Amino acid sequence: MSKRETHALRRRAFLAGGAAVLGGAALATAPSPPNPKERTMRIVILTGSPRKNGNTATLAARFAEGAQAAGHEVFRFDAALAKVSPCRACNACGMNGPCVIKDDFEALREKLVEADVIAFATPMYYFGFSAQLKAVIDRFYALAGRLHTPKRCVLMMAYADTDARKRDVLVNHYRMLLDYHGWTDAGQLIAPGCWPAGAVARTDLPQKAYDLGKSL
Numbered sequence: 001m002s003k004r005e006t007h008a009l010r011r012r013a014f015l016a017g018g019a020a021v022l023g024g025a026a027l028a029t030a031p032s033p034p035n036p037k038e039r040t041m042r043i044v045i046l047t048g049s050p051r052k053n054g055n056t057a058t059l060a061a062r063f064a065e066g067a068q069a070a071g072h073e074v075f076r077f078d079a080a081l082a083k084v085s086p087c088r089a090c091n092a093c094g095m096n097g098p099c100v101i102k103d104d105f106e107a108l109r110e111k112l113v114e115a116d117v118i119a120f121a122t123p124m125y126y127f128g129f130s131a132q133l134k135a136v137i138d139r140f141y142a143l144a145g146r147l148h149t150p151k152r153c154v155l156m157m158a159y160a161d162t163d164a165r166k167r168d169v170l171v172n173h174y175r176m177l178l179d180y181h182g183w184t185d186a187g188q189l190i191a192p193g194c195w196p197a198g199a200v201a202r203t204d205l206p207q208k209a210y211d212l213g214k215s216l
């Protein structure tokens with residue numbers, strides 16, 4: 001098959017929801033998700049807030065502490081403090097190759113591929129992930145073929161509203177992201193009614209984040 005045909009096939013698979021075709025072989029032959037009791041896991045935490053001591057940063061930090069207490073290896077990537085350009089849709093990567101953009105995402109590439117667990121910690125911005133974290137997620141595109149391996153994921157999200165329905169768009173986006181990659185959910189910590197940085201500290205969620213990290 002020519003490079004052009006391979007590329008076209010990948011594009012069709014992506015548009016069709018991809019995991020079945022793009023990740024089919026990998027999913028069929030890959031081992032089941034690792035049993036946490038058996039070995040140290042590699043955990044990548046992706047944060048999306050520009051507030052260094054914000055609510056989601058607090059949850060991410062406690063989650064990391066729990067995971068490290070359980071002996072796991074944690075790599076944290078703060079998208080809002082890093083230099084990550086949005087995907088240019090140049091397709092030079094063919095959804096499975098080097099990205100033409102050389103920025104801080106380079107430090108994350110192999111960590112994502114090797115991760116057993118990916119934790120997303122984001123504030124809600126206009127009902128979705130923060131743009132900073134979304135830019136990182138869009139850069140998964142250049143890794144698509146290599147990310148369709150069993151992984152577990154966590155969502156930590158804070159928002160100001162108290163209406164539970166307002167979380168649906170973001171949570172559904174997260175679920176679809178997992179579904180597309182063939183990943184499974186290991187837990188969600190949602191903090192409503194949190195507007196100022198530090199608000200989450202008055203809830204039991206930081207402790208729950210620690211417990212979740214430790215229980216992986």
Ligand SMILES: Cc1cc2nc3c(=O)[nH]c(=O)nc-3n(C[C@H](O)[C@H](O)[C@H](O)COP(=O)(O)O)c2cc1C
Pocket residue numbers: 049050051053054055056057122123124125126127128158159160161162166194195196197198
């Ligand atoms: C640009 C922007 C957009 C926001 N959009 C929403 C929103 O749609 N709904 C909501 O309830 N809160 C919204 N918020 C509030 C944040 O979600 C809230 O303050 C959250 O706790 C921030 O988390 P952080 O401390 O981790 O940054 C928004 C805040 C900003 C700065």
